[in-house]
Amino acid sequence: MSETPVEEMSFEQAMTELEKVVGMLERGDVALEESITLYERGAQLKKRCEQKLKDAEEKVALITLDSDGNPVGTKPVEGL
Structure with missing residues (x-):
């Protein structure tokens, strides 16, 4: 598993590691204490x-479209 703090991970990094964690837990070949940590x-x-998905959805929702339906810019989302 990665040493990177979760709060510093990209969506892709977090998803990859989550898949590994789930795989290890599903196999059931780890000790109880390690299972709890996992x-x-x-x-x-x-x-x-x-x-990260919520943040992306908010950004996409704020894209401004012109009369032809083409994106012309975005409005910043507060707190991002």
């Missing part, structure tokens, strides 16, 4: 992915 890491990764 589950906690997985919950953090899931939250990161959800936040």
Whole structure:
């Protein structure tokens, strides 16, 4: 697993690591304590992915279109 803090990961990094965590938990070949640690890491990764998707959806929703339906710019989203 990555040493990168979850809050610094891109969506793709977090999703890749989340897939690894889920795979390890599904196989069930890790000790109980490690399973708990993996589950906690997985919950953090899931939250990161959800936040990055939400941020992207908000940005896309704010794209301004011209009369022909072409994007002409975006409005900044507060807090991003």
